[in-house]
Amino acid sequence: MSVPELPEAETIARQLRAEVLGARIVGVSVQRPMSVRPHSTRAFRALVRGRTVTDVERRGKCPLLRLGTDCWLIVRLGMSGRLLVGNGPTRRPLHTRVALRFRDGRELRFVDPRAFGWLSAECAGEADSLSQLSRLGPEPLSRHWTPEMLAEALAGRRAGIERVLMEGRAVAGIGKIYADEISYAAGLHPDRRANTLSEAEMRRLVRAAKSVLRRAIHHGGTSAADEKYVDAYGNNGGFQLLLNAYQRTGEPCRRCGEPIARIPMNGRGAHYCPCCQR
DNA sequence: AGTTGGACCTGACTGC
């Protein structure tokens, strides 16, 4: 099971930019009312129908479609959400929750087996001012995200670094896969208390986050295990081949050869090398 | 305010 995080959302957003920019939404089909929030189906349809996709962006783990001049369609992929571009006449995939039909006959389908995801429409002018994303921290790949900013976010936090990374307030877009990979790359134990990091360790953590996320985007994201992530064309990513920690329990650490361990943490499992991560 | 753990959901897997 691999869940969409920042690199997967970025891959989808880039592909959608190439596919649906300029396309006008002429039909909105909501198969599962809970998959549009917080609107009623009727309100969601009224917000979206008739508008043209003028931009595609990403914030954290969320692809964003700009509709017209001032509205945004916010895509919360949840655990299993997919955005698939399909031809109108082709049969919709199982678990299609919402379908947006374009004037050229194609459809953008929100397919979400686990139903943890949803779509929101919000009119706010710029993506930066979307209230639904206002609690998100800085973008890790922005040059404005620095060790100094991380230090500020970690100050006084006794929680483990993976928990803090995954909360999304210190930095946006990181979930289980990349929290494990970033901790590994930084040589830090995933449950290391956030307020005990030295300046050097914080620099390592920021550098590791940027490098892991950039490489994952370059490889089209992670498609691991069973119900895996696929991009907007239904294709797998390639980063699962380059994972160092996530889902490698018992396999040798690529750095020191010790078996990768998996320990319960925050109600989830964390994968790490007991030898390399302190 | 920070921290912790449970709820939500369903496909894949495990064990009897």
Next chain:
DNA sequence: TGCAGTCAGGTCCAAC
């Protein structure tokens, strides 16, 4: 073969 139980985890929320 089949069925019950368990696990996965993004996000929200209640309780300490």
